[in-house]
Amino acid sequence: MPPPWTLRTLLAIPVSLALFAAARAQPPEQAPAAARTAVAPVPDTALTRLVARFITRGGAPAAALLADDGSGSHFSSAGNGIGHSDHFRAGSITKSFIATVVLQLAAEHRLSLSDSVDDHLPGLVRGAGNDGRRITLRALLHHTSGLYDFTTTTRGAVPVTPLQALRIALTRPPAARGRFAYSNTNYVLLGMIVEQVTGHSYATEAERRIITPLRLTGTSFPGARATLPAPHGRAYTADGSDVTELDPRVAGAAGELVSTLADLNRFYAALLGGGLLPSQWLREMLDTRAAHGSYGMGLYPVKLPCGTTVWGHNGRISGSYVRSAATVDGRRVLTFRVNTDGVTDPTLEMAVLASEFCPRTP
Template structure:
């Protein structure tokens, strides 16, 4: 699993078990994934954690579990960088339709925007943006370093940021990686959002709605723009104060600074449904789906809006995480989309790689069978 730089997680503000199991494992030699939820709460210091998994064809086996209080399967929350998978799917659809080519340069679509301070948009392709191999620095990290006072519930509404301003912020920074090498940067997907607008004449949010949300009936998913509140029912989000350790309610924030890199609002139900449809071939034809999952440009770390994680049992799962003020979410799915898991904690504290990996292993790795060689 690649180390993904967080998007607007604080201090950057741009930051008993309930429910039953529909498909319990027949031989629970591995702890079921739901057994990790109390650990996400206790070890991660989150008020609540929840997961939702689906197995088999659409409408098949479903498991929902939660720990703590405050997250329902259809509660709305901020999904952060999971937005990138939706943007990548739209770009690949446009490529299939002939509206753009992945070898087009940024300069072809956004003349003059990526220029100066050693940057040259004519040398950066859309493929490089999709795979995080552009060499462009991360504007989100820059904002955090420049203004660490933007924390808690006041920062987001105090400093909304346009896409153009985000890119210009990045262009003022020194390169953090050579062009062609993998370096996760939110700037790449903000640029892709602008490219979608240039090609279609509509904002990326409108294209995501028309091409993905409406056809898949993802009624709990939205691109809020400047709307600071979440639709009902909603799950609250919290940030732990670095000063005294108290939990600050940061549910209502202005997500415009995240933009195409991470503004999306969604639900556990919708994210499971989306990744099942995407990997199941309902959104992209085979050639484009193969591109989505091609990690060669990023040396195995990242495809286009998704990344692979190989588990100890040999299974590789695909998906993305989202880390934004008040929320951490992770979706993972098998290559065919027939087994999908989404889990979320309602703080911006990451659960940690080991705990997250253990949860995924419990969900996707088949139980060991006695007497089996």
């Protein structure tokens, strides 16, 4: 067991938020005209028309969607700059991968969801009323730990180590424990716990346990690599700045993942179809009672207007917004993305999900 972490240790680690201020002070670049060509035309359907609205009403330079129902897939795109096989930053969809690894470790009896943070990282979480002896792994997974979200301070613009992210969180008092409060700090801590338990990074464990078995050849944990694998398009902030190159350490275990539309569909189909977790642990993942119906473990439910509930996650990181959703059995799954972090019409996402998953009238 390594020596206990202390707040004094954390305070010795410098974090320069001046980097963030400098980045925000730069004048925004205007997005250049995309050099990539649009994919071949697809049939005119309700889904393709909705994808187009992300351009005309949502303010996105480009949008794309891939839907799978087990018997075939349908790809739609609008605008220029997104291809079928493009790599992109998946943001908080990373949390579904990290939660799956943690639950696999629980199934192997290498940890318990009732363990406290201190059971694995003694003395690490202390300060401003935060206490790792009173926070369980279950609370981290459900976002009920009360830990402050470090990205509220960094705005997702400052690359930080896990310890630096935690140092930022520990300067703020916790929210009420037991109440759902989404915090990226929870999953940064889970990434650290995976490494403590296994001796390997969360990225290595996710690659061994999920990415390789499912043959997710377009999915990776880039670490500090700021470039995207080929092929890829451009990524823009809401003000038009090109942020295609981005240090993934702005998010770490809470949002580092790079993937493709097809890979994310394959992952959620396998996960919800029982291919990654024993049935009792999948049920645990889908149990939202601790978060008062808002969140399971790395997954959250969305009840559509027709009464159908879909499961998945979204991911927002500078230059990218992604949404994956699937039926509870994983037999139907959809992922759509835009190459910006800002969509001006918030109703479009629900409209896309309803169009795909609600029964169609004759």
